[in-house]
Amino acid sequence: MAVNKSYLRVAIPVPLYKVFDYLPPRERDGTAIQPGMRVKVSFGKGQKVGLVVGISDRTDVPRHKLKPVTEVLDEAPVLDSLLLELMLWAADYYACPPGEAVFNALPVLLRKSTPLTAALGALHRAQQCKRWKPAKQAQAGRETLSNAPAQARVLAYLLRHPAGAGSEELACLGEHWRRPLRELVKKKLVEEELVSVPGSEPQAVRMDTPHRLNPAQQRALEAILAGLDGYRAYLVFGDTGSGKTEVYFQAADAVLGRRRQVLILVPEIGLTPQLIRRFQRRFSNRLAVYHSGLSDQERLAAWQSARSGEANVILGTRSAVFLPLAAPGLVIVDEEHDLSYKQQDGFRYSARDIAIMRARRLQVPVVLGSATPSLESLYNVEAGKFTQLRIPHRVANASRPEIGLIDLRRKKLAEGLSSELFDAVAQEIGAGRQVLLFLNRRGFSPTLLCHDCGWTAQCARCDARLTFHAGSRQLRCHHCGAVRPLPAQCGECDSEALHHYGYGTERIESALQQRFPQTDIVRIDRDTTRRKDALQHKLELARQGKSQILIGTQMLAKGHHFPNVTLVGVIDSDHGLFGADFRAGERMAQLILQVAGRAGRAELPGRVLIQTHCPDHPLMQLLLTQDYQQIAVTLMSEREQAQLPPYHFMVMLRAESTAADSPLVFLEQARQLIELCRVPEVECYGPHPAPMEKRAGKYRAQLLLQSARRSSLYRSLRCWLPQLEQHRLARRVAWSIDVDPQEVI
């Protein structure tokens, strides 16, 4: 072992559970290098960009094998030390290779070797565009252009527009203006300038004024404000429409008043233009927005403005939890129960849980909010880790909707809809109000079935049936994206008697359109909102009340405010009662109460009708009370008895491969290895094939570790992982560890 030398510990984005030691570059003094700087290193046969995560005076690598880094890419750290430590903690917590985890904290443009100043410079230029103006001597120079008619034409145009013109205006001269313009610039008859792109400039918007809080909101706000000087976790538990967002806003105001920043996370689906505009109207132009719909450049811009402190309110989805903050003061996680906070591949982190840990390390408060909190968070309230702030009622004159069940047993249904639901819809739209129908399944029908032999159209790459999409006359797999034209005949017996079995949003839409031909219907699901701005457009139609019937999947269920909706119909809720996942009941209750929350959000009272074949199911009965607290208590005691989260902790090892047996064979070996490092309180279940064993051409299997103590799980993981990595079969399958898995199917 060599001593008294500086060695750089470098995280490299490769699927290996280690960091790599390098020497400082030959020509540079190692002391100028700090953790958080990027370096270029030779790795394997090529070069990679890595991040220095530590500097040490010792290494286990023999001296002759150590290589100097090829290049130091940054003058100063791009990741501050607190954030770097958080990323390393998270890599450890989620048992993720450190290089893969750490790079999640860098915008895509910085994962390459571009120096920060160059990336920011390019960004600045991208936000600018060129404009051209006639120079002082332009008028006089005109005469010299008699042999250059194209140049004369461009110059004449600019002389008519002395304030200047950009490429969009000049395009009206036809195709040939660029080259003559360049000549004119060379001759100094035209001046070129760079100006900000319209839209990249902060715009003046009409500002919203704060509401006067009601007593429950006021109590919640005061509790948060009392603890702004250190870490504390709050759970704001309040109905949909109870004014939670208003509480976040006023807490944010107080934090901004102390010249600190506020980071607000929202679920992917919640980041609609409507929500962004609501933030803009409160926080004006020092708002930065960060989500997956942005270009790499826009993300870098948001990253930089959070880092420099130019932005003081930072609103973003999952990965925004890693944004650098110049002066953090408060972290908010809205709809904390939402599944989209958990990344389901690669670095399988939960943004909610990382937000809590980040706030703790920053010593700032964190506020989680939901109308239907996760059982994990309610458990933390019970354990005294979170302070619960209850807002029991909806604001002002909006009251809770009434919920009723429609018993479908033995009823005649038309296209999946009962006559009660049809009648209720007719009544509402007849009175000029709006209806929202919810079905969490897109497409026309989930099954294409042969009436003669019982054949169904299956995906060749998944253990799943293909969904029929009537608009495009295609069969599509909702798991791997495969698309096939609609066959005219059965794949088995050539019969033409093909039936569409089951219902999707497309089918419900056409059924309603037939029944109510004069009514405007808008359907909102992933199929109708693929084009940019389509969602915004449709939501706007819905909000303005231009369409009387809204049909949609969970895209429609969450977060939106439709003041005119008085009836919400849940078309099929029963699959939630029989879900394979132990969280199915919790998810169903959350979803139904969230959808129900779309009804009667303004002055008009709301009503919710749920179609079910199981009206007596205890969960259905509980839903009728709309008392989520009570539902949660029931679900929690079931979990406690069954020794499931949040009472027990889980780690899942998943494996997949194109070879049918490999995942199970590998996991069988993994199971034997865990027996060797067996910690007594850890239970091991499996391996089992995944409930959908084949997906996108890969066979999948899983092995579950469970324990009442997290520390025991980690003790086994620490012993197990290196052995797994070394195992000869480990390279034959793609495997990954999922800590606190959210979907165990």
Ligand code: ADP
């Ligand atoms: P949540 O986030 O709990 O769904 P919001 O904060 O969006 O609730 O509030 C629902 C509606 O009520 C919004 O239109 C909001 O502007 C309004 N609102 C919130 N607080 C008040 C209040 N104290 N007085 C009047 N209206 C309010």
Ligand code: ZN
């Ligand atoms: Zn057939």
Ligand code: ZN
């Ligand atoms: Zn498929």
